[in-house]
Amino acid sequence: MLARAVTHALVGLDARRVEVEAHVGGQIPGFTIVGLADRAVTEAKERVRSGVRCAECDWPRGRITVNLAPAALRKEGSAFDLAIALAILAASGQVPRDKLDRHAVHGELALDGRVRPVSGVFAVAEGAKRAKMPRIICAARSAHEAALAGVEPVPVWHLAEAVAYLRGELEPEAVPARNGRPPPAAPDLQDVRGQERARRALELAATGGHNLLLAGPPGTGKTMLARRLPGLLPALRDGAALEVTRIHSVAGILRPEQPLVTTPPFRAPHHSASAAAIVGGGRGPRPGEASLAHRGVLLLDELPEFVRPALEALRQPLEDGVISVARAEATVLYPARFQLVGTMNLCPCGARGDPLLACSCTPQRLTAYANKLSRALLDRFDLVVLVPRPRAHDLAGPAGEASKPVRERVAAARERLEQSVPTRDEEADALLTRAVESLPLSGRGRARVARVAATIAALADSGVARSEHVAEALSYRAPRELTA
Amino acid sequence: MNELALAAFAAERGVHARLEERSARFAAFRKAFDGARYLAALERRGFRWLARSDLRFPPLLRTIHDAPSGLFLRGSGDPDVLARPAVAIVGARACSGYGTQVARMLGRELAAAGLVVVSGLARGVDGEAHRGALDAGGATVAVLGCGIDRDYPAAHAELARRIGDTALVVSEYAPGVEPAPWRFPARNRIIAGLAQATVVVEARERSGALITADFALEEGREVLACPGEITSSLSAGSNALLRVGATPLTSAADVLEVFGLHAVDGAEVDVSATAQALLAELDAPLTGDELVRASGVGAAAALAALSELELAGLVSSSAGVFRRTGR
Numbered sequence: 186m187l188a189r190a191v192t193h194a195l196v197g198l199d200a201r202r203v204e205v206e207a208h209v210g211g212q213i214p215g216f217t218i219v220g221l222a223d224r225a226v227t228e229a230k231e232r233v234r235s236g237v238r239c240a241e242c243d244w245p246r247g248r249i250t251v252n253l254a255p256a257a258l259r260k261e262g263s264a265f266d267l268a269i270a271l272a273i274l275a276a277s278g279q280v281p282r283d284k285l286d287r288h289a290v291h292g293e294l295a296l297d298g299r300v301r302p303v304s305g306v307f308a309v310a311e312g313a314k315r316a317k318m319p320r321i322i323c324a325a326r327s328a329h330e331a332a333l334a335g336v337e338p339v340p341v342w343h344l345a346e347a348v349a350y351l352r353g354e355l356e357p358e359a360v361p362a363r364n365g366r367p368p369p370a371a372p373d374l375q376d377v378r379g380q381e382r383a384r385r386a387l388e389l390a391a392t393g394g395h396n397l398l399l400a401g402p403p404g405t406g407k408t409m410l411a412r413r414l415p416g417l418l419p420a421l422r423d424g425a426a427l428e429v430t431r432i433h434s435v436a437g438i439l440r441p442e443q444p445l446v447t448t449p450p451f452r453a454p455h456h457s458a459s460a461a462a463i464v465g466g467g468r469g470p471r472p473g474e475a476s477l478a479h480r481g482v483l484l485l486d487e488l489p490e491f492v493r494p495a496l497e498a499l500r501q502p503l504e505d506g507v508i509s510v511a512r513a514e515a516t517v518l519y520p521a522r523f524q525l526v527g528t529m530n531l532c533p534c535g536a537r538g539d540p541l542l543a544c545s546c547t548p549q550r551l552t553a554y555a556n557k558l559s560r561a562l563l564d565r566f567d568l569v570v571l572v573p574r575p576r577a578h579d580l581a582g583p584a585g586e587a588s589k590p591v592r593e594r595v596a597a598a599r600e601r602l603e604q605s606v607p608t609r610d611e612e613a614d615a616l617l618t619r620a621v622e623s624l625p626l627s628g629r630g631r632a633r634v635a636r637v638a639a640t641i642a643a644l645a646d647s648g649v650a651r652s653e654h655v656a657e658a659l660s661y662r663a664p665r666e667l668t669a
Numbered sequence: 670m671n672e673l674a675l676a677a678f679a680a681e682r683g684v685h686a687r688l689e690e691r692s693a694r695f696a697a698f699r700k701a702f703d704g705a706r707y708l709a710a711l712e713r714r715g716f717r718w719l720a721r722s723d724l725r726f727p728p729l730l731r732t733i734h735d736a737p738s739g740l741f742l743r744g745s746g747d748p749d750v751l752a753r754p755a756v757a758i759v760g761a762r763a764c765s766g767y768g769t770q771v772a773r774m775l776g777r778e779l780a781a782a783g784l785v786v787v788s789g790l791a792r793g794v795d796g797e798a799h800r801g802a803l804d805a806g807g808a809t810v811a812v813l814g815c816g817i818d819r820d821y822p823a824a825h826a827e828l829a830r831r832i833g834d835t836a837l838v839v840s841e842y843a844p845g846v847e848p849a850p851w852r853f854p855a856r857n858r859i860i861a862g863l864a865q866a867t868v869v870v871e872a873r874e875r876s877g878a879l880i881t882a883d884f885a886l887e888e889g890r891e892v893l894a895c896p897g898e899i900t901s902s903l904s905a906g907s908n909a910l911l912r913v914g915a916t917p918l919t920s921a922a923d924v925l926e927v928f929g930l931h932a933v934d935g936a937e938v939d940v941s942a943t944a945q946a947l948l949a950e951l952d953a954p955l956t957g958d959e960l961v962r963a964s965g966v967g968a969a970a971a972l973a974a975l976s977e978l979e980l981a982g983l984v985s986s987s988a989g990v991f992r993r994t995g996r
Contacts, residue, residue: 381961385968401989531988538766538988543901548762548792552824571989573956620980641969656973659980660957666988 186210188275188282191318192268192290193309194260197470197510197517198431200305200312204254205265205290207272211248218269220253223261232263232294233270239298240344245277259514261469264303267292267322270344271351280351288339288351289313289321298344302327304437307430307444310334322347328360330434330444333427368440368448371416375587376409379579383410384586386570386661391417391595393602393640396503396525396565398488400667401572402539407528410572411484414526415451416588418482419596425480428520432479436472450481452523456490463491464498470510470517475502478523488527489557496562499525503565527566529558531666538666539574555667563668567633568661598644607642609635612652620659634658672720672738674702680816680843685855686738714844716817717742719751727751733862733888737841740859741817744833750808751837754928755785757860757885759878760794760870760895765903766987767954768871769797771895773985774994775868776801776809778921782930785810785836787863789856790825794870794878799828804982808836810863814856816846857881866891866927868918872906879906882915891927893918940981944974948983954992 187208193200216230237244251269253260268290275282291309293301302324310331313321320337328340339357341347349355377384383399383406390397391414399407421429429446433439439446454463454474465473475483485491502508506522533554536542546554563569609617617638621631635650637658642650678698679686689695711718719726720739725748730736742748756779760768772794776786780802788795790811802809811832813821817840820826829838841859842852857877861867861884869892872878882892894915897904911917918924925931940948943966950963957975964971975991978984985994 379958379962381968382957382972385972538990543903544763544765546763548822551763571957571986573958573989575956575958579958616980623980645969653970653973656976656980657969659976660972664986664988 186276186278188272188285190268190272190275190285190290191288191316192265193312194258195305195308195435196258196515197519198308198435198472200309201258202312202316203258203260203265205268205272206252206254207269207276208250208252209245209247209273209276213248214246215248216251217249218251218253220256221259222253223259225263226253226260226265229263229266229269229294232266232296233273235296236266236294236298236344237270237274239296240348242274242279242348243277245273249273249276259469262303263293263301264291264305264309266294267300267344267347270294271322271347274348280348281353284351284353287319289316289318289336290323291321292324292341294344300324300341300343300347302441305435306330307334307434307439310336310338311431322350326441329441330439332360333430333445368443371448371451371588372409372412373416373588374413374591375584377406377413377585378582379575380406380410380572380585383570383572386568387414387417388591388595389637389640389644389661390414390524390526390568391591392598392644393567393637394524395567395637395640396527397568397570398527398529398563398566398663399570399572400529400531400538402537402542402574403530403535405572405574407572408484408486411486411526411528412451412453413588414524415449415482417592417595418449419592419599420447421449421480429480432472432476432520436477438477450478451484452478452481453484453486456485456487458491458495460492460494460498463495464502464508464521465510465517465519468512470512472519473508475499475508475521475523476519479520481523482526483523484526484528486528488529489554493557497559500561500565525565531571538571558667560668563663564627564629564633566663567637569663569667570661571664571666594644598640598646601646602640602643605648607639607648607650609638609650609655610652613638613650613655616652616655620655624659624662626662630662634662637661671699672722673704673707673718674699675738676718676741676841676843677702677707680846683846683849686841687735711741711844714818715743716844717748719748725749725752727863729865730859730862733858733884735858736862737859740839740841741843743817743829743838744836746808746833746836748837750785751810751839751863753785753808754783755787755810755864756924756928757787757864757867757881758794758798758870759788759857759860759867759872759881760907761872761876761878761903762791762793762795763903764793764797764871765901766990767897767992768794768903769987770985770992770994772797772870773801773804775870775921775924777805777807777994779924780807780809781805782921782925783807784924784928784930787812787860789814789853789860790821790829790832790838792822792824796825796828798870799832803831803835810836811838812856812860812863813838813840813842814853815848816840816842816844818844819846819848821848853877854880858884861885861888861890864890866893866924868924869894869907869910869915871895871897871903872910873902874905874909876906879910882910891916893924893927940977940983941974943970944977947971947974948978948993951984951991951993954990956990957986960991
């Protein structure tokens with residue numbers, strides 16, 4: 186007897202339809218899985234055999250052959266378990282074959298037959314919707330995620346439930362496409378005392394989506410400031426939220442209680458991260474931190490401590506907003522339109538820029554440190570702020586402005602920027618030209634200043650960027666300490 | 670021709686020229702040396718030779734003990750620039766933000782007043798002094814401690830080119846001579862020798878800048894030192910100079926006084942009212958945040974005013990701390 190179940194394999198962020206064909210026949214007992222399956226898939230044999238018994242179904246006698254088609258596509262992971270089990274049960278006549286045909290199936294089996302959630306359910310459910318599959322059988326814990334894609338989920342806790350449903354003995358409860366509690370709020374800007382310049386730069390970064398570099402001696406609050414940027418960003422719009430949700434679903438980091446990601450993601454990989462961890466990769470490519478930060482903030486704390494290949498690999502996504510991971514079998518595209526925030530010391534020993542300490546670095550070490558950041562990468566930071574050590578009375582001062590009013594200003598300015606980008610008046614142009622000559626400023630540096638000036642004008646609710654806006658924008662250029 | 674032969678011989682053997690002047694080895698070398706051909710090869714590479722016996726050789730340098738047999742020149746400047754009133758600005762390679770700013774300010778103001786700024790093209794104070802002089806459009810001379818064809822440190826190759834565009838890069842060493850530790854003190858005697866006054870901006874206790882100051886004192890030239898924090902090891906050498914009687918440097922005018930000159934008043938710079946108020950606050954160095962608070966006009970307006978002041982050259986910043994340039 187032959188039966189078929191439909192499931193999906195993930196290639197990048199794309200769900201590809203995979204048909205699980207099961208054949209039961211012959212006399213000699215045996216169980217084979219064919220169709221370019223990796224180790225985790227072939228191990229499904231043991232989970233499926235045990236799961237089927239625990240669901241109080243019969244393990245068919247005879248030879249069982251499972252084929253995963255198309256055979257040319259490499260299949261990885263444990264998400265095929267449920268489909269294999271149901272296909273075998275259908276092939277042995279224990280569940281109706283035609284009903285199984287009309288469902289997408291996605292889930293991992295435990296040895297006791299429970300259905301475990303797996304990553305990528307949202308992307309798979311989207312694939313099922315495209316293929317006009319009305320329903321998807323999946324783990325109850327990922328049902329909300331599937332519902333987001335507009336496919337009716339059949340949430341099951343146990344293989345037995347899936348069997349009962351297919352036999353028509355159980356109707357699934359409807360799962361509304363609702364979104365639960367938002368994640369805990371990002372830390373508030375109120376906690377930061379003093380640091381007027383850096384605060385202003387954060388507001389500009391949030392408004393214009395500019396990349397921001399904070400440099401200064403250790404302990405001056407660079408990281409603290411950087412962590413407060415996500416709290417200033419407006420919530421994600423619907424399209425962006427779905428994009429982010431898809432990536433996070435494939436990476437398996439969606440929170441079951443709130444499957445739709447509505448707040449801009451914030452990622453802060455440790456500086457020991459490899460290039461593949463940052464931009465994505467691996468044998469079966471996975472999205473990296475840069476893609477997980479899509480439509481949000483990527484914080485690279487201690488920027489020069491990252492390995493150079495990891496930093497240089499960021500240049501492509503910073504320019505194009507996508508990362509292409511090329512493998513022999515296929516090239517995978519991951520969206521990565523993130524806002525980069527970096528922090529760094531001014532020298533390896535950290536004392537530079539601190540009036541209380543004497544820097545012990547040799548000129549050679551300083552040069553080597555500065556050279557770790559290529560010009561090309563440094564050029565991509567629109568805003569560079571030196572954060573000096575605050576003096577004691579700054580820290581005793583009153584609490585700063587809270588995040589909420591800043592967020593409101595940012596949202597209003599963003600709307601204005603969307604309608605029209607302020608252009609420079611004559612005086613502003615003259616100032617910019619003068620700065621290019623006397624500072625001096627590179628061509629890319631000029632464009633950067635112009636961009637920031639437009640953001641400043643939008644924040645000030647001014648239709649044109651005037652000379653004072655350009656002047657302020659000039660104060661965020663990279664200082665000589667970093668470029669020399 | 671004897672002088673050129675001596676320089677070429679010193680370069681070939683890696684020795685100090687004066688010690689070999691009467692040796693038999695040099696006599697043999699001298700016999701085989703084809704001066705005209707050497708000069709032609711030199712000029713093909715864009716270098717010139719200024720012998721000690723040449724009338725245009727800087728008179729101040731000629732009078733020092735152990736004067737070089739001549740100077741190799743690079744750049745488009747006239748050799749006469751070496752004979753003009755000159756001030757040497759020297760100091761630590763690893764200098765503080767304060768040292769950087771003082772060196773740059775001195776370079777700019779002294780060059781603007783018409784002095785030639787002489788220094789050693791090193792990192793730190795030296796480089797900043799050169800840059801300051803170039804900022805002001807003045808003349809500045811770099812004295813190398815290696816062959817005239819080398820840029821040492823390599824990071825200052827571009828700076829050396831800019832210096833050569835308007836004035837001169839000089840060295841007593843022929844092309845091909847590698848930088849060696851003992852050549853730098855020897856180079857310092859030329860820096861001190863070219864200048865009537867030597868300014869030490871920031872120097873550690875055993876710094877090459879102090880060697881330059883010693884040479885200057887031996888030749889009876891003026892030595893000025895810039896006072897530094899007494900707790901900072903970076904200033905220990907320059908403060909020690911003050912203790913033994915060097916003239917304290919409190920502004921560029923102190924140097925100009927030595928030459929009987931007056932500072933040129935920069936044209937009044939027109940800046941906004943906010944910028945003027947900020948400038949008035951800057952009696953002592955302040956961080957950007959402190960300036961924002963002191964201005965009372967909010968970060969946006971204060972930062973715009975700061976850029977305005979920086980563009981006008983009235984304020985400079987280093988590591989997030991702003992200072993008046995003293996203009």
